[in-house]
Amino acid sequence: MYEGVLENIQKINDDIKGKNVTLLAVTKTVPAEIINRAILEGGIRYIGENRVQELLSKYDALAKKDELHVHLIGSLQTNKVKYIIDKVELIQSVDSVRLVDEIEKQAAKIGKTQDILIEVNIGGEQSKGGIPPETLPDLIRHVSICAHVRWRGLMCIPPFSASEEQLSQYFCSMRKLLVDNVNKKLDNIDSYILSMGMSHDYKIAIEAGSNMIRVGSAIFGNRK
Numbered sequence: 001m002y003e004g005v006l007e008n009i010q011k012i013n014d015d016i017k018g019k020n021v022t023l024l025a026v027t028k029t030v031p032a033e034i035i036n037r038a039i040l041e042g043g044i045r046y047i048g049e050n051r052v053q054e055l056l057s058k059y060d061a062l063a064k065k066d067e068l069h070v071h072l073i074g075s076l077q078t079n080k081v082k083y084i085i086d087k088v089e090l091i092q093s094v095d096s097v098r099l100v101d102e103i104e105k106q107a108a109k110i111g112k113t114q115d116i117l118i119e120v121n122i123g124g125e126q127s128k129g130g131i132p133p134e135t136l137p138d139l140i141r142h143v144s145i146c147a148h149v150r151w152r153g154l155m156c157i158p159p160f161s162a163s164e165e166q167l168s169q170y171f172c173s174m175r176k177l178l179v180d181n182v183n184k185k186l187d188n189i190d191s192y193i194l195s196m197g198m199s200h201d202y203k204i205a206i207e208a209g210s211n212m213i214r215v216g217s218a219i220f221g222n223r224k
Contacts, residue, residue: 009042026216032061050074078102092117092155107148115152123159153193171208
């Protein structure tokens with residue numbers, strides 16, 4: 001378990017070399033000492049945790065926190081926002097007005113502007129979080145009136161059973177969603193994040209326009 005972590009990181013870095021892509025290491029179930037090896041020896045600077053409690057249990061032990069970008073990538077309940085608002089740079093899994101409002105409330109308390117991604121349920125799966133694509137403009141508008149929440153892009157998790165062709169279609173649809181909604185704001189698309197692609201499909205996602213890949217098992221091995 002956890003053998004070959006540094007080699008795995010190097011392989012993925014080789015895959016994304018010369019591309020405008022950030023590697024985020026998904027550290028769900030990975031102990032802090034292994035994460036720190038990835039940070040100190042593998043050069044990892046972006047990590048993503050799925051669960052609030054697990055993030056809190058590891059946070060104080062993480063190395064190089066002054067250089068580390070910590071993201072919350074899993075489902076976030078409103079009653080847990082207060083525990084991580086001072087610890088995460090980006091919340092990637094925002095999917096409701098209610099959650100936006102709670103993030104606004106907690107960020108205001110500490111004088112922070114919290115960056116978020118909106119999670120889109122691009123495959124329309126009932127078992128997954130995220131909003132339907134057609135409701136995205138309304139949620140972006142709601143975020144725009146918040147003083148302490150800033151929309152920075154989109155995240156998705158397409159159906160795991162999708163074929164490569166289907167994955168490409170999902171990812172291309174996400175890219176179009178981002179471009180269309182950024183254009184409405186007259187902003188620079190290059191300053192937005194499109195977080196899509198995991199261990200099994202990150203190459204397809206990059207081809208479709210992803211600029212942040214979330215990789216867990218391809219770095220740390222299969223979870224226990």
